[in-house]
Amino acid sequence: PKDQLERYGVIKTKMQGEVRLLESIVEKPKPEDAPSDLVNISKYILSNQVFDILKPQTPNPSSGELYITDTLTELAKLQPVAVHVPQGSYLDGGNPLEWLKANVTIGLQQPELAEPLRSFLKSAIS
Structure with missing residues (x-):
């Protein structure tokens, strides 16, 4: 539900043929700022290149936390990151x-x- 989007990372995607690709992830946005209604449920298969991006990352200024979502957004700028939208309920x-x-x-x-x-x-x- 749209009113619960601020509890999750919300993903923005684009289609490339039959494949959905990640453009960005917004961590816990206000519903009106959410780029879509697709939430990140934190299931990843990643290349080892993600560690090169993660190392220099600094904590988020508002929460003090490191977000893997920031790393994934950066990775998506360097290489295609496919997104799977599962069927069923969560x-x-x-x-x-x-x-x-x-x-x-x-x-x-x-x-x-x-x-x-x-x-x-x-x-x-x-």
Whole structure:
């Protein structure tokens, strides 16, 4: 949801034929400043060139943190960085309610847990 974009890095991409390429990542933007509604879920396969960019990086002035997202934006200026947009849903493990939803979802998908979990949830709700 657009109102939650400021909790994530938001990516700007461009299409090159059938491939989506990274242009930049804006870390935790205000919703009105977000370049898209695609959020970065921090799953990377990177070349070792990323370390050359990461070494001289300085902390972000507003947070004091180093952001890999700044490094990825720099890397995208030097070489193509492909972006994969997964299908399905995403639950944020850093949010307590989303963490619970994820665990219930996974539990209900496990044959040995599904029925006992369903029974527990029904009794907890009633």
